[in-house]
Amino acid sequence: MYRNSWIEIDVDALKENVRKLKQKTKKKFIAVIKANGYGNGDAAIAKACLESGADMLAVSSLDEALSIRNAGIGDELLILGYVDPIHLGLCVQNNITVTAVSEHWVKMAMQQQCEGLKIHLKVDTGMNRIGFKGCDELKNGIEMLRKMRAEITGIFTHFACSDVSDNRMTDCQMTQFQKIVEELEMPFEWIHCSNSDATVHYHESFSNAVRCGLAMFGITSYKTDLKNVMSLYTKIIHVKKVPAGQSVGYGATYVTSKDEIIATVPIGYADGWVRAHQGRKAYVNGYEAEFVGRICMDQAMLKLEHWEEEGTVVELIGDHLSLCQVAEELNTIPYEVMTLLSDRLAKVYKRSGNYCESFTPRFDHLKENDA
Numbered sequence: 062m063y064r065n066s067w068i069e070i071d072v073d074a075l076k077e078n079v080r081k082l083k084q085k086t087k088k089k090f091i092a093v094i095k096a097n098g099y100g101n102g103d104a105a106i107a108k109a110c111l112e113s114g115a116d117m118l119a120v121s122s123l124d125e126a127l128s129i130r131n132a133g134i135g136d137e138l139l140i141l142g143y144v145d146p147i148h149l150g151l152c153v154q155n156n157i158t159v160t161a162v163s164e165h166w167v168k169m170a171m172q173q174q175c176e177g178l179k180i181h182l183k184v185d186t187g188m189n190r191i192g193f194k195g196c197d198e199l200k201n202g203i204e205m206l207r208k209m210r211a212e213i214t215g216i217f218t219h220f221a222c223s224d225v226s227d228n229r230m231t232d233c234q235m236t237q238f239q240k241i242v243e244e245l246e247m248p249f250e251w252i253h254c255s256n257s258d259a260t261v262h263y264h265e266s267f268s269n270a271v272r273c274g275l276a277m278f279g280i281t282s283y284k285t286d287l288k289n290v291m292s293l294y295t296k297i298i299h300v301k302k303v304p305a306g307q308s309v310g311y312g313a314t315y316v317t318s319k320d321e322i323i324a325t326v327p328i329g330y331a332d333g334w335v336r337a338h339q340g341r342k343a344y345v346n347g348y349e350a351e352f353v354g355r356i357c358m359d360q361a362m363l364k365l366e367h368w369e370e371e372g373t374v375v376e377l378i379g380d381h382l383s384l385c386q387v388a389e390e391l392n393t394i395p396y397e398v399m400t401l402l403s404d405r406l407a408k409v410y411k412r413s414g415n416y417c418e419s420f421t422p423r424f425d426h427l428k429e430n431d432a
């Protein structure tokens with residue numbers, strides 16, 4: 062890709078984070094790489110996770126699962142979300158484990174050829190999103206799944222409040238989950254409940270696996286020693302002096318109060334750099350420059366303190382502007398900022414100081430900087 066805006070992924074840091082999380086929990090590690098690896102490229106992120114000891118991959122949909130299979134990755138793969146039972150044949154063919162979400166879902170699955178299909182049972186302990194409600198519904202579902210000769214390999218639930226330090230809700234969900242699993246008296250190979258925040262903050266010895274997404278990128282709601290993985294950069298493609306009293310951008314929402322230096326960068330809301338960034342700052346050569354005027358679809362304007370040459374690198378997310386800070390300033394969460402970044406942005410993977418994968422000649426300057 063040739064546009065001067067790119068996501069940079071520190072693969073070494075990602076791998077270190079996965080190893081650390083796995084060591085810390087001493088459980089099997091399910092690497093959650095849904096939403097195109099949280100916007101960072103599903104296959105590349107999956108490979109890095111597997112190299113550092115991930116025992117299973119998890120995605121949210123059949124399309125995401127097939128994208129992983131099409132990339133030639135054949136490892137254990139679980140779909141956490143709803144799969145329309147009419148597509149279960151595809152899951153068997155591709156050795157994809159699916160989530161059984163209710164008794165009704167299992168009934169519909171019975172009309173399909175499901176012999177050998179691997180299943181994890183989802184238990185709803187408080188999210189009220191998807192999942193079996195209680196033991197009776199589960200027992201009915203399990204009986205039907207056995208008749209279909211499906212293979213029940215796991216059971217899981219999902220916490221609603223693992224991001225708050227008060228564990229009362231999580232305790233309550235955990236107690237329910239444990240009681241249900243014990244009552245079923247089945248030898249589950251996979252028992253899992255903790256997402257990233259629960260993995261670093263909530264300790265329980267009942268499950269045998271954790272399910273982490275965001276923590277692999279170094280981010281949780283708690284203080285940890287995990288490393289930042291993802292950065293976002295663009296480059297100044299145009300710079301000019303604008304006299305006092307002129308407006309910048311659509312709607313003329315910003316008017317220069319004196320002679321100002323205005324730079325243009327090639328990133329906009331179609332890249333996921335949403336209009337809410339207007340008035341926020343980017344990091345340019347040692348100082349913060351404000352986004353002035355409306356963010357356009359493909360471009361945005363910055364007010365510079367000093368003249369900067371065209372080609373100057375601008376940090377949007379990185380060492381000086383953390384993803385958490387950006388999310389907070391936008392009144393949202395890091396997940397949303399990350400997954401909004403679109404496929405139009407190039408992805409540059411840094412491994413042992415080398416830039417690779419979607420590396421293009423345009424990024425030659427990065428090699429020099431890294432020396």
Ligand SMILES: *Cc1c(COP(=O)(O)O)cnc(C)c1O
Nearest residue numbers: 093141219256257272273274275
């Ligand atoms: C997304 C998701 C996860 C991973 O969440 P993180 O907070 O990113 O670790 C785990 N489990 C389920 C069911 C999910 O949907």
